[in-house]
Amino acid sequence: MSQPKIVVLGAGYAGLKTVKQLQKKNVNAEIILVNKNDYHYESTQLHEVAAGTEPAGKITFKVEDVLDKNKVTFIEDTVTLVKKDEKKVVLAKKGEISYDYLVIALGFESETFGIPGVNEFSKPLVDIKTAESCRAYLDNNLANYAKSKDEADLSIAVCGAGFTSIEYLGEITNRIPKLAEKLNFPKDKIKITCIEAMPTLLPMFSEKLGTYGIDILKKRGVNFIVGTPIKEIKENTVVYEQDGELKELTANTVIWTTGVRGSAVVGKSGFDERRGRVVVQDDLTVADYPEIFMIGDVSAVMDKESNRPFPTTAQIALQQGIYVGNALAAKLSNQSIDAFTYKPLGTVASIGNNVGLGNVMGKEVKGYIGSIMKKNIINKSLVTTGGTKTLLKKGRFDYYH
Template sequence: MIPPKIIILGAGYAGLTAALTFQKKLRTKEAEVTLVNKNEYHYFTTRLHEPAAGTFPHDKTRVDIKRLINRKKVQLIQDNVVEIRTSDRVVVLENHTLAYDYLIVGLGAEPETFGIPGLMEYTFNRWNINGVRQLREYIEYQFATYKNDPKRTELLTFVVGGAGLTGIEFVSELADRVPKLCKEYDVDTSLVRLITVESAPVALPGFDPGLRNYATSALEAKGVEFILGTPIKACNKHGVVLASGKEIRAGTVVWAAGVRGNSIIEKSGFTTTRGRVPVDGYLRAPGHENVFIIGDCALFTDQRTKRPYPPTAQIAVQMGKLLAENIVVTIRGTKHKRKPFKPVIYGTVASLGREDAIGQFGKKRVTGYPAVIIKKAVDLRYLFAIGGIRLVLKKGRF
């Protein structure tokens, strides 16, 4: 019998976990698994705020995929996905066309612009390795440029759009780095402004009020200003314009206020809501028995609350693992053993810089150093799961 072809698009949290689960569960020649990714490396998106602010080397937040996979079991193709043609059961890449029997789409997210003019052109909004490398360099460049042109104090103003997890974790790291940058470039710290702008009335809306207050007070103490309940109306080369009409002149604007599913999915004709495909309990795209969407591209609704789960790494990993297990039992002719997806939400931790964090686990609340330790433990656990102790020692932040 010809082994079925399983194609996985994207080696992020969801796609890589699926590939590693196939590698573990499939017997030789049971299926041909191909993992397609635009880079030769997998990156830890949940830690990108650190290299973005320059507090941690970017190389520590990525790992060569070849070091994680067994190429006898999973073939890796480094290429860009261009289109998915479900009618022909093929995926078009820049340099290849691949036929599939089972297709798993885990292409991650893109920035949600909410139609704000100038957002894509004038903000840093790419949360990937090259995006954060560029941002880190740009931050330093602003300090250096200011020293050559000290009238332009706006170069030392940094606006962060969004006070969710990504925005808060980034601004916290930047707040930690500012004193060092000021020392390095001989800049008076009082000239640097870090401003977080958020359209919702509160920061970190996923956390309870006590933890939200803890986080905002901790960040205000580090010099971060908050403008809440005020959307950004436009971005331009001078900075941002708020819905209130106020303009903030800023040398750097970082966008961390929302994501949508990868645009390739929409372009390929799938039904989407904000670029995400509403999947069923077996993570299938509507109308497609053998096309599965996982991670940030999937819109999975909590049947109890009727609200979609937010896109997170913990859900992406669980989706990748369960889906691969379900496909393995399907290939073995025991489809009845498939399990529907039921995410387990262990909790959420938000880092507030190197030495502070908040965490919410059911009814448990944690702040300060214990939360920092939990955050580190979560990261290390993921490294261990994908690459064992060697990866923990190589890439871990202790």
């Protein structure tokens, strides 16, 4: 009898962890992993590449380096559609592949909320290519000031004040003094503005902790404009609403980090979704499709206490990957498995290289200790996806600078 075929889409935290768990369980199945690049990237560190404080190589590794080639076939291709009723996946280059079990882990994309001009006049931060493009955009504008003497070249607008925006601001405020020397611009003329629709900043933390983080950024020169929805992005201009009036901010660097949505492939494939996310069953499968698992940023796992979905994070994506690896191993040997339960371990945000703040196992952490905690979490997650060898190769033990 031929082996059942498991196809995993996406080699991010969720997809790669699923495959690694299937390898570990030594399941008797043909396993195929599809990813649009030949590398995995640590999405949680994209802000460092975007700000130019780390090169892309520091947060990427080859997918095939962590696969057991005797157990898994890797296909580098882009998924364009899932034909869920035919049990087939359509790939951009290689055409259709069939499956018996499918794991959809295609991750996130930038969310424009339909605001005009976002795609044309601002830079999103969602993968390695966009992060490198953000870096080049910022560096070119800052370098251009020496010739142009146009203060808009030194004006940076960060749209949104969520986790990604705050971590990006932490990195650029660390790097700008060094860039000012290198590119010869007056650092006191730098203008960094962060515009946020919601009235509260860092609402996931206590007010005291959130204020601590925001005050650090303010001291480094960031101006926060809050409770002010962005209405349009025009060339070198952010239009926002304040007290019922439209106002304009001029900036030659406009970074779009207002939020993310799940992969567009989910909607195109006819799944019942909201912003690219599907509310999954207790076993992370899709209603009416017990052979399809949806995990990571394309899934919404309901928190039964709050009756709201858990936030999509790398943390939940990794736990889902382990669960699905185990669930598939159980299915293939006709065993049952308990429902997925998410165990949140805490959240830590970085503010540049030496400051972190957040909650770890019920305790608040901040400052240098917070930064060490953050680096430990990232390194632990790298070991989970890439193994200890990858961690050692990346040499990420820079706790002291």
